[in-house]
Every structure is written in structure tokens, then in C-alpha cells.
Amino acid sequence: MRVKHPIQYLRVSLLNKCNLNCFYCRPQNEKEVPEWNRSNPDKCKQALSLLYSMGVRKIRFTGGEPTLYKELPDLITFSKSLGPDVKSALTSNGILLAKLAPELRLAGLDSVNISIDTLDPTKFTSITSRDYLDRVLDGITCAKEYIPEVKLNTVVMKGVNDDEVANLIEFANSMKVNIRFIEYMPSRTGTPHYKYISGNEIRNSLPYEFSALGQSGASAARYYKANNLDIKVGFINPVSHSFCNNCNRLRLAADGKLYGCLFDGRNINLFELLEQDDIKAQQETIKLVNDKQFQGCSGVASSQDNLPSFLEMGG
Ligand code: SAM
Numbered sequence: 001m002r003v004k005h006p007i008q009y010l011r012v013s014l015l016n017k018c019n020l021n022c023f024y025c026r027p028q029n030e031k032e033v034p035e036w037n038r039s040n041p042d043k044c045k046q047a048l049s050l051l052y053s054m055g056v057r058k059i060r061f062t063g064g065e066p067t068l069y070k071e072l073p074d075l076i077t078f079s080k081s082l083g084p085d086v087k088s089a090l091t092s093n094g095i096l097l098a099k100l101a102p103e104l105r106l107a108g109l110d111s112v113n114i115s116i117d118t119l120d121p122t123k124f125t126s127i128t129s130r131d132y133l134d135r136v137l138d139g140i141t142c143a144k145e146y147i148p149e150v151k152l153n154t155v156v157m158k159g160v161n162d163d164e165v166a167n168l169i170e171f172a173n174s175m176k177v178n179i180r181f182i183e184y185m186p187s188r189t190g191t192p193h194y195k196y197i198s199g200n201e202i203r204n205s206l207p208y209e210f211s212a213l214g215q216s217g218a219s220a221a222r223y224y225k226a227n228n229l230d231i232k233v234g235f236i237n238p239v240s241h242s243f244c245n246n247c248n249r250l251r252l253a254a255d256g257k258l259y260g261c262l263f264d265g266r267n268i269n270l271f272e273l274l275e276q277d278d279i280k281a282q283q284e285t286i287k288l289v290n291d292k293q294f295q296g297c298s299g300v301a302s303s304q305d306n307l308p309s310f311l312e313m314g315g
Pocket of ligand 1: 064184
């Protein structure tokens with residue numbers, strides 16, 4: 001059996017706990033909040049080795065909040081040891097990066113995406129239920145000092161932070177880091193979708209003369225330049241412009257479940273399969289990849305009972 005679609009990019013959710021409590025990420029209904037789960041580091045390494053042998057070359061650690069996972073540096077070093085062509089990346093809320101960035105760089109971290117939805121301390125607290133904006137800002141400064149590539153990610157929500165997009169661009173420009181604006185995606189367990197606003201609507205409302213840059217590889221972002229900006233501004237529009245056709249991703253959750261898509265609840269338990277037999281684990285992975293549906297994400301989330309929350313899958 002052969003894979004029909006290349007799989008090069010793995011997102012590994014290390015735990016389903018976070019030190020923020022963002023209203024759009026955490027399940028709304030307390031009953032849906034997942035049981036505490038953290039990845040087993042040895043099983044995770046086994047899974048990484050298998051997926052590397054099947055073509056994965058970019059490994060992004062996410063969560064929950066991956067910097068709360070104490071074996072993170074060890075897993076980064078392990079990923080880099082798989083081959084010289086492996087890129088290791090992290091998605092983080094930045095809170096612990098002022099403390100951890102030097103150690104993560106020493107471990108081999110190539111790139112970090114830091115999530116920041118607002119620069120207003122009051123709004124930060126109302127989105128995340130925590131008064132930690134200063135820590136995130138320190139985390140960005142420190143990451144910039146140590147990690148070769150730093151990007152900012154903002155989920156834009158109507159009536160929440162859509163009035164801050166230009167400010168966030170100016171902030172990113174002052175820090176000399178690229179920023180990407182992500183469309184708010186539907187989620188089975190999340191808030192209602194009336195806060196959705198399309199990436200094009202956001203871009204057209206901005207006071208910049210943007211010129212489009214080519215899309216790089218299978219990146220989900222479309223990047224733009226403007227004369228008065230030193231940075232690139234990206235838009236990730238999974239709802240209005242599905243990028244399923246270019247998708248080369250797999251997602252490994254903390255419980256060992258491997259998913260082909262954030263919006264497809266079908267999965268295999270890679271940790272359990274690897275306990276039985278490597279060949280079977282490989283065949284089941286190929287089947288999962290070959291069965292991937294390229295259907296976009298709008299509207300499909302609410303209909304699937306088995307779809308994990310963003311908190312579990314890591315966005
Ligand atoms: N804790 C880390 C962080 O904050 O980046 C990693 C996990 S978090 C789930 C990963 C990303 O998913 C964050 O940038 C978050 O904003 C995004 N996210 C969560 N829920 C989302 C939604 N409904 N639509 C779009 N992005 C979402």
C-alpha cells in the first residue's frame with residue numbers, strides 16, 4: 001500500500017492542559033472538557049520515528065500549552081536527531097517563553113508561532129481569563145532573541161478584536177516579526193460562529209496598500225507586503241478559502257490518536273498500534289492518509305460527535 005498524498009507536516013499535541021482559558025478554544029460545556037491527558041514521551045518518540053520514515057519532515061509541538069510539558073526540550077532534540085532535514089517548530093501562547101526560550105533553542109527548536117489576540121490588557125483578560133499579557137510580551141521579546149524564526153498568530157473575531165488588527169501589525173512591525181491573521185474556525189465544542197469575519201474583509205479594512213507575495217510551499221498562509229512595513233502580513237483563511245488541496249498534515253493527539261484533519265473525527269490510535277506491530281501501524285497510517293477528505297472546514301464541525309476540541313488538537 002502506498003500513500004496517495006504526501007505527508008510532510010506533523011502537529012503533535014503534547015497535552016490537553018493550558019495556562020490560559022481562551023473562551024473560543026476551551027469547550028463551552030463543562031461536560032465536554034476533556035479528561036486530563038498528556039502524551040507518553042517514549043510512545044511519542046516511537047510515533048515520530050515511524051512518521052519520519054514515512055516522509056514527515058516538519059514537526060510542530062502544540063497542545064494545550066506545549067511549554068507546560070516538561071519533556072518538550074527532549075522531544076525537540078529527538079525530532080532533530082531523526083534527520084538533518086527535520087524542522088522543529090512550536091505553537092505557544094508565549095507565557096513561559098521568557099524562561100524557556102534559551103533552553104528550547106539549545107534543544108534545537110527552529111521556529112515558534114506565538115498566539116496573541118490583543119494588545120489591550122483588559123481584553124486579554126476577558127479573552128483568556130488570565131492577566132498575563134505582560135508575560136506574553138516578554139515571551140515574544142525573549143523568543144526573538146533566541147529562536148531563529150518567530151511569527152505571531154492572531155485569531156480575529158468580530159466585535160472582539162477586529163478593531164485591533166492594524167495595531168497588531170504595527171506592534172509586529174516594531175518587533176520585526178511576521179504576523180498572520182487566522183479566520184475564526186467552527187468547532188463542535190466552541191462558541192457560536194457569529195464572531196466569524198473573513199480574512200478578505202479584514203485585509204480590505206486595513207490602511208495599507210498590500211501587494212501579494214507568492215504562496216510558499218504548502219503553507220496555509222497567503223502573505224502580503226506593504227511599502228511602509230518591514231514585515232510580511234499573512235492571512236490564513238481556512239473557512240473562506242479552504243487550503244485542503246495542498247494539505248500535507250497529520251495530527252497526533254496526546255492520547256496517541258492520529259487524525260488526518262482538524263475537521264475529521266476519524267482516527268487511529270498510533271500508540272496502541274505501535275505496541276502491537278510497526279508494520280500494522282504503518283499500514284493503518286497510510287489508510288488514514290489515503291482516506292483523507294478534502295472538504296474544507298466550514299460547516300462540518302458541528303455534525304461530528306467524535307471531533308476533539310481545539311484544546312486537544314492544538315489548532
Ligand atoms: N497553547 C498554544 C497557543 O496558544 O498557541 C497552542 C494551542 S492553541 C489551541 C493553537 C492555536 O489554535 C492558537 O493560535 C489558537 O488561537 C487557535 N485556535 C483555537 N481555537 C480556534 C478557533 N476556533 N478558530 C481558529 N483558531 C483557533
